[in-house]
Amino acid sequence: MSWANRRSDVSDMAGSRIGLRSRLRMNSQPVTPKPAEAGSAPPAQPASAGFPYQTSNSFGGSCGRLALTNGRVVFPDRISTDRALIIEAGRIAGLAHPADLDTDIEVIDVAGRWITPGLIDIHTHGAVGHTFNEPDRVAWTAITRENLRRGTTGLLATFAPTPDLTDGLAFCREWMRADHAGTQVLGAYLESPYVNVAQKGALDASCVRAADDGSAAALLAFADILRVFMLAPELPGALDLVQALNDAGIVPAAGHSSAHDTHVAAAMQAGLRHVTHLWSAMSTVVREGPWRKPGVLEAALTFDGLTAEIIADNRHLPATLMRLAYKCLGPDRLCAVSDALAGAGLPEGSLYTMGGMTYDVHDGVGMVLDRTSFAGSATLLPQMLPVLLDVVGIPVVEAVRMVTLTPARIIGAAAEIGSLEPGKRADLVVFDDAFAAQHVMLGGKWVSRTGE
Numbered sequence: 001m002s003w004a005n006r007r008s009d010v011s012d013m014a015g016s017r018i019g020l021r022s023r024l025r026m027n028s029q030p031v032t033p034k035p036a037e038a039g040s041a042p043p044a045q046p047a048s049a050g051f052p053y054q055t056s057n058s059f060g061g062s063c064g065r066l067a068l069t070n071g072r073v074v075f076p077d078r079i080s081t082d083r084a085l086i087i088e089a090g091r092i093a094g095l096a097h098p099a100d101l102d103t104d105i106e107v108i109d110v111a112g113r114w115i116t117p118g119l120i121d122i123h124t125h126g127a128v129g130h131t132f133n134e135p136d137r138v139a140w141t142a143i144t145r146e147n148l149r150r151g152t153t154g155l156l157a158t159f160a161p162t163p164d165l166t167d168g169l170a171f172c173r174e175w176m177r178a179d180h181a182g183t184q185v186l187g188a189y190l191e192s193p194y195v196n197v198a199q200k201g202a203l204d205a206s207c208v209r210a211a212d213d214g215s216a217a218a219l220l221a222f223a224d225i226l227r228v229f230m231l232a233p234e235l236p237g238a239l240d241l242v243q244a245l246n247d248a249g250i251v252p253a254a255g256h257s258s259a260h261d262t263h264v265a266a267a268m269q270a271g272l273r274h275v276t277h278l279w280s281a282m283s284t285v286v287r288e289g290p291w292r293k294p295g296v297l298e299a300a301l302t303f304d305g306l307t308a309e310i311i312a313d314n315r316h317l318p319a320t321l322m323r324l325a326y327k328c329l330g331p332d333r334l335c336a337v338s339d340a341l342a343g344a345g346l347p348e349g350s351l352y353t354m355g356g357m358t359y360d361v362h363d364g365v366g367m368v369l370d371r372t373s374f375a376g377s378a379t380l381l382p383q384m385l386p387v388l389l390d391v392v393g394i395p396v397v398e399a400v401r402m403v404t405l406t407p408a409r410i411i412g413a414a415a416e417i418g419s420l421e422p423g424k425r426a427d428l429v430v431f432d433d434a435f436a437a438q439h440v441m442l443g444g445k446w447v448s449r450t451g452e
């Protein structure tokens, strides 16, 4: 735990606003960004009225160059405090000494704040009254804008099993083909209908299907956008489906499952490599006579080759369990996810729906109305950083990795996003000391800031 240290890295904390200024070039050492790869330019982001900087600081395209100075820049393995972060043509170009900046580069002093990669939430259903299960522009715009404002620059639109699942996936495909102002939708995460009813949690039991009933083909037709596909590996037909998912380049995940560790091991042979929200809707050790039978949980905590999620909202899991997962898996195999539903961003007591189910926000978390189960979180991913840091006690570099590079690796997107390493897309967040997002950059353009 390094709460004291991370507050003392930078002495100059003065200033509450980011100021724009130009600097004279102090010597002849140029900033040398990695050459942009052919065809790797980020998609143009549409202008978005109401967001700051769109007119004063439009540095998309090939000529925009920007230096962020006086920040605590969080890399996967360290924090840099004495170098400027250079952004060029929508990409991270690298670090430079502030005295070495060219005269034509725009300089922004971030006044000692944190600079992290944009957060990546691979399991999130919705926010502000809407879910991705609604094939509707208004819903998706509201969800992705709220996420972006908070500091999440990429997400997987996550679907719970509903009767109109393929409509939602078709809408997701269309959405991804166009440019939008909110958080980038990187693909879809399916909490599939192939779950164990005994572990349904908040899912609609009437939508549960058998993996071998032929219904999976209609879902596999969306292999181009599906990134993660969750199922219960102990059910008939599940292993064949895991194999098919693996062959299609989709990450098979275990969840809403009563599997023993032996089922998980067999599924790993077929390609299983991820586990959905630890401790939520999954089996743990049981006794059969004198014999202890480990469940999905123990398999996830001990088997090499699996990655896993925790819902770090400080409601689903007490600190001891989050710490146990972190100690077992480490920050490169364990990621935090919001599993947020429509209640995120709504006040206490708000009712919301997903498919045919109705839930409410109760004590800061989503709940089914009979209080037998949580129903997703009411917390978006950036709001989980203070939990990882202050409740679980994870150092800044590792906590940031658990919401950026690790989820990017899990979904195979780490070559493009997930860290501030040269060549990657310039998706980043300027956070204040309390890790509330102050400014958000997507593809080299400022797109949002909060608190004003």
Ligand SMILES: [Zn+2]
Binding pocket: 123, 125, 158, 191, 339, 376
């Ligand atoms: Zn979920």
